[in-house]
Structure formats: C-alpha cells, structure tokens
Amino acid sequence: MTFDWSVIWTHRQALLEGAALTVGLTVLTMLLAVPGGIMLALMRLSSNRLLQSASLAFVEFFRNLPLILVIYWVFYVMPMAVEFQLSPLVTALVALVLNISAYNAETFRAGINSIRKGQLEAALAMGMSRRQAMFKVVIPQAGRRILPVIASTWVSLFKDTSLVSVIAVSELAYSAMQIRAQTFRVLEMLTAMAVLYWLMGYPQAKLVDWIHRKYGVKE
Amino acid sequence: MEFDFSPIADNWRFFAGGLGVTVALSLISAVTSILAGLAIALLRLYGPGWLRPLLVFYIDSMRAIPVLVVLVWMYFAFPLFVGFTFAPFWAAVIALTLHIAAYAAEVIRAGIESIRPGQTRAALALGMSRAQLLRKVLLPQATIRMLPAFGSILTIAIKDTAIATVIAVPELMHRAETVAGQSYRPVEVFTAVMVAYFAILFPVTRGIDRLYHRVAHLGRS
Numbered sequence: 001m002t003f004d005w006s007v008i009w010t011h012r013q014a015l016l017e018g019a020a021l022t023v024g025l026t027v028l029t030m031l032l033a034v035p036g037g038i039m040l041a042l043m044r045l046s047s048n049r050l051l052q053s054a055s056l057a058f059v060e061f062f063r064n065l066p067l068i069l070v071i072y073w074v075f076y077v078m079p080m081a082v083e084f085q086l087s088p089l090v091t092a093l094v095a096l097v098l099n100i101s102a103y104n105a106e107t108f109r110a111g112i113n114s115i116r117k118g119q120l121e122a123a124l125a126m127g128m129s130r131r132q133a134m135f136k137v138v139i140p141q142a143g144r145r146i147l148p149v150i151a152s153t154w155v156s157l158f159k160d161t162s163l164v165s166v167i168a169v170s171e172l173a174y175s176a177m178q179i180r181a182q183t184f185r186v187l188e189m190l191t192a193m194a195v196l197y198w199l200m201g202y203p204q205a206k207l208v209d210w211i212h213r214k215y216g217v218k219e
Numbered sequence: 220m221e222f223d224f225s226p227i228a229d230n231w232r233f234f235a236g237g238l239g240v241t242v243a244l245s246l247i248s249a250v251t252s253i254l255a256g257l258a259i260a261l262l263r264l265y266g267p268g269w270l271r272p273l274l275v276f277y278i279d280s281m282r283a284i285p286v287l288v289v290l291v292w293m294y295f296a297f298p299l300f301v302g303f304t305f306a307p308f309w310a311a312v313i314a315l316t317l318h319i320a321a322y323a324a325e326v327i328r329a330g331i332e333s334i335r336p337g338q339t340r341a342a343l344a345l346g347m348s349r350a351q352l353l354r355k356v357l358l359p360q361a362t363i364r365m366l367p368a369f370g371s372i373l374t375i376a377i378k379d380t381a382i383a384t385v386i387a388v389p390e391l392m393h394r395a396e397t398v399a400g401q402s403y404r405p406v407e408v409f410t411a412v413m414v415a416y417f418a419i420l421f422p423v424t425r426g427i428d429r430l431y432h433r434v435a436h437l438g439r440s
Binding site: 066069191 | 384
C-alpha cells in the first residue's frame with residue numbers, strides 16, 4: 001500500500017474553504033440559537049400555560065431526536081410546507097438552530113432556576129421592579145453558571161456541523177469526502193479531515209475546560 | 220398536499236428490522252462504552268503515571284473530533300492500514316465506543332472523585348484493599364450519582380447510531396433513506412421515523428430521571 005500525502009496539499013484550497021464554512025456555520029448557529037434559547041426559556045418561565053407547554057414540547061421534541069434525522073426532515077419536509085426549496089446551507093442552518101435552541105433553552109432555564117428564590121424576593125423587597133431584580137440580581141449570577149454549559153454546547157455544535165454534509169453542504173466533512181471520491185486517496189483524505197477537525201476542536205475543548213475551572217460553580 | 224403512508228405500512232417488516240438494528244447497536248455501544256470508560260477512568264486515577272497524559276490526550280481528542288469523522292475513518296481508512304475490513308455494524312460499534320467511551324471515562328472519573336476522601340481513608344483504615352475500597356465503597360455510591368450522566372450516555376448512543384447510516388449500517392435511519400428514495404415519499408417516511416425515534420428516546424430519558432429520583436438518597440454522603 002503506497003500513500004500519496006501530496007493530494008492533501010493539492011486540494012488545500014477546498015479543505016480550507018470547508019473548514020471556514022464549518023466555523024462559519026458554528027458561529028452563525030450559535031448567534032441565532034442563543035436568542036432562540038432565551039426566548040424559549042422565557043416562554044417556559046412565563047405564567048401563560050400555553051406558552052409553557054409550547055416551549056416544553058419544542059424542547060423535548062428536538063432534544064429527543066437524532067440531529068441527522070432533523071436535518072433530513074428539514075431538507076425534505078420544509079420545502080413542501082413553505083412551497084419553495086431553501087438552499088442546502090439555509091436548510092442546514094435551520095436544522096442546527098432548532099436543535100441547539102432546544103439545548104440552550106434548557107441551559108437558560110436551569111441557570112435562572114438555580115438562583116435561589118430568596119434573592120429575587122430580597123430584590124423585590126428592596127423596592128426593585130421585577131425587571132430590575134431580574135437584570136441586576138438574577139441574570140448576572142445565572143450568567144456565570146450558564147457560561148460553562150454554553151461553552152460545552154459550542155463544542156458539540158462545532159462537531160455536529162459535520163452532519164450537514166449529508167445534505168451536500170460543502171463544509172469540511174463534505175469537501176474531504178468529495179475529494180476522496182474524486183481522487184480515491186481514501187486514507188489520506190480521511191486522515192486529513194480528522195486532523196483538521198482535531199486542530200480546530202482540540203483548542204476549543206481545552207478552552208472549555210478552562211472556562212469550567214474559572215466559572216464553574218462548586219456546590 | 221396529500222399524504223400517503225402506505226410505503227410505511229407496506230415496508231413495516233423492513234422498518235422493524237431497522238429498529239432492531241438500531242436498538243442492538245445502541246445497547247452494545249452503550250455497554251462497551253461504559254466498560255471501556257470504566258477501564259480508562261480507573262487507569263487514569265490509579266494507573267501508572269506515564270499512562271495518564273496519553274489517556275487525557277485520547278479523551279480530549281475524542282471531544283474535539285466529530286463522531287461522523289471517527290466513523291468514516293474507522294470504516295474506510297482503517298482497513299487500508301490493517302488489511303482487513305469490518306462489517307459496517309462492527310465498524311459502527313468500534314467507532315461509537317471509541318467516541319462515547321471518552322465521555323463515559325470523564326463521567327466515571329468525576330463520579331469517583333465526588334466521593335469524599337474521608338470515605339477512602341476510613342475504608343483503608345478498616346483494612347480494606349484498594350480493590351475492596353472501589354468495589355464496596357466508591358463504585359456503589361458513585362454509580363448512583365452517575366445515573367443521570369449514564370442516562371445521557373445512553374441517549375447519545377441511541378442518537379449517534381443514526382449517523383451510522385453514512386457507512387450503510389442497515390439501521391432505522393438507513394432504511395428510512397432507502398424507502399424514502401424508492402417510494403418518493405420522504406415526508407411521510409421521515410416523519411414516521413421521527414416519531415419512532417422519539418418513541419424510543421423519550422421513555423429512556425424520562426425513565427432514567429424517574430429511577431434517579433427514586434434512588435438518589437442512596438448516593439448522598
């Protein structure tokens with residue numbers, strides 16, 4: 001078995017573009033899924049029964065489905081519902097945002113709930129409005145507890161973007177698989193793909209550990 | 220728009236087979252991951268010093284690489300190294316185990332470390348050996364504390380089996396793709412399969428929550 005590692009250098013352009021799209025998808029998804037998660041968490045914590053159950057149903061639904069299936073479902077079913085075909089990239093983004101919003105919603109809800117009730121009551125007793133109490137007392141404390149979890153979600157999101165390769169979004173995994181199919185350099189391309197993911201993911205995983213050490217709350 | 224669920228009714232045996240493969244793959248991967256994770260965690264805690272950085276490197280690498288990448292590498296690239304091919308099912312078991320065991324190892328290590336050091340000292344003072352200490356004092360309490368995390372490992376295993384479709388493991392997701400392609404009814408097929416996955420996963424997550432609430436007091440110290 002001879003290996004020809006130069007194939008990686010020949011196709012560096014496509015691989016780097018794929019890696020850039022992987023990062024872009026991660027950033028864009030998180031930018032949309034944080035407000036999405038906050039909205040779902042607020043719905044869940046509101047006093048309106050209907051909003052509560054809608055949010056609960058959304059969160060439980062997307063947390064209990066394999067992401068790859070959500071991607072397929074959005075790809076095949078949504079065009080029928082909205083009457084036109086979205087580009088694969090937008091489809092991928094929709095699926096990722098739906099999934100990550102559900103996880104973020106749980107994170108925000110748990111973070112806000114973890115602040116003892118007494119703190120809110122004390123703030124209200126001091127004459128703060130509900131809004132002030134939330135924004136000056138509860139949310140700053142909750143933020144510290146939420147940050148490490150969001151960081152972990154970030155890394156799993158980064159990895160999960162590889163799944164959108166199944167609907168031909170040319171991120172890193174798809175690009176590498178395409179080049180593999182064209183050149184038949186299976187081992188070289190797949191190893192290059194793994195190494196590129198590792199190079200990007202490893203520092204992120206380490207950063208998450210650091211955030212956990214710095215901001216993690218020891219009970 | 221009209222719905223036609225007949226492809227699902229016509230192919231129910233095919234889907235049931237896929238469901239069986241999904242369940243088998245999930246259970247085998249979850250069990251092997253937890254066993255491998257236990258071995259890794261124990262070696263990291265009590266093993267020789269030179270092994271520790273290697274295990275930490277392995278764990279962090281698995282946290283950095285997508286499971287899809289591990290899967291395709293294991294199935295397509297690894298055989299070129301060693302000269303023999305795995306069946307897709309076993310390639311998936313190996314890849315999922317490699318990936319999930321890293322998470323399981325972290326869960327188990329954190330569980331063992333969460334038991335207060337006083338208990339270890341007390342057990343050693345009573346004349347227990349290290350093995351007895353682990354078996355009779357640390358692991359029983361840690362296991363209960365780890366239950367919710369084991370629950371997430373099981374759900375992750377079930378969800379990750381769907382990714383095995385890319386190496387053509389004939390599990391539920393793969394069969395859905397096949398039938399959707401043949402019948403031109405992707406909406407009905409993928410929706411039905413969605414319901415099926417939800418029906419497997421929801422009771423698992425809820426069941427483990429329930430179990431934990433029932434036994435949580437046994438893990439308090």
